[in-house]
Amino acid sequence: MPVATVKYYLREGLLPAGERISTTRSEYGEEHLRRLGLVRALVQVAKMPIATVRAVLAAVDAPGSTLHYRLGAAVSSLPDGVGIEADGIDPAVERTVTELLSRLGWEFGLSAGEGYPPYRMLLRAVATLRDLGYPCDTETLLPYARAATTAAEADLDLIQGAGGSEKRIEAAVLGTLLYEPVLLSLRRIADAEESNRRFGGES
Amino acid sequence: MPVATVKYYLREGLLPAGERISTTRSEYGEEHLRRLGLVRALVQVAKMPIATVRAVLAAVDAPGSTLHYRLGAAVSSLPDGVGIEADGIDPAVERTVTELLSRLGWEFGLSAGEGYPPYRMLLRAVATLRDLGYPCDTETLLPYARAATTAAEADLDLIQGAGGSEKRIEAAVLGTLLYEPVLLSLRRIADAEESNRRFGGES
DNA sequence: CAACCTTGGAGAGTAGGACTATCCAAGTGT
């Protein structure tokens, strides 16, 4: 990786400055190297814009009251759809989503509601599907929610498996983000598999 | 939506030209409008680059032998990680992934192997996790694969529910892409839910 | 039928993002 890029990340505040030894020298340790690896992973694998990476890392570093609260704050910091205006969403879509969440017994998601970025992201995505004529009633969405639940349980197992409170926060945010491509690629492979199973012999 | 943008899409070959009525007038119908909606959805919701959208639409439009083959070809056209060199991947990662696929009985995925973009995407993602010290053994990945299977079954149900062969191809590719944000946002909401369940009362 | 408006088409221009290259002054190593 080119030096200029590291300098750029330093400037952008994605990496903490090393310890100054003299005017022309700073010392970087294991921690810095790991952080650099994280940044690279977020930028290249999770394809996040620099500004988002900065926000995410800041949220991970920020102190907070309870672990659960910090987890929520950190995930909320993933803008992943800035400028998604919640306005102009068909009320029918909102009703469908609300029904889905309550059907699953996701009280927390229901109460967090509007303010939670993933919720707005979901509304937007469902509204798009609707506009294009793809089915998106509660019944259709349920299997996806079940799949999401399975993934979430695995996520939380990972988080609980992590060492201290700090490590858990990191695992929560970065783990969630970094396992995302894993889930997506597995889904596509599973699609091919299932398609082969159902249509394999067809002409 | 600004006219200039539509002109741009036309130039880029994302939209077919309308029927010429005279030198200065073309006629656009329902089909064109729908296509425009699709392009918009792929660009804004699925956050795909223009070049990828063109490739995807071309794959959807292209003729082919069997339905299953065309589905595969269409999904393969999603570069979603162009320039991912399969080289330099730790053989241990490859072994883990192979073991995972065979554990699931995904013979097709195993045989399609290297050439299939999602497979390379998976290798890359797992390798990154490994480098950062996150667990990514077969055991850890299994739940995600199970979640992926659930989603894939829902995908194929949707595809089978679609009308003709053409409609199915479209549903396969575009549906897969457009339900992706649904799955991702549901996962994040499920994460919050599960976190609340496990850590809700903790300090 | 004349003044005005619209459209398709082509080319250049813009804004933002992620680097990348160049300089320079202040050290370092031999």
Added chain:
DNA sequence: ACACTTGGATAGTCCTACTCTCCAAGGTTG
């Protein structure tokens, strides 16, 4: 002593997704 490196700052590059400006040919309205 002298080539070499590093931190820091500034400016430049490349790419992408638009957006603007023109123009000529064709409609539209009073």
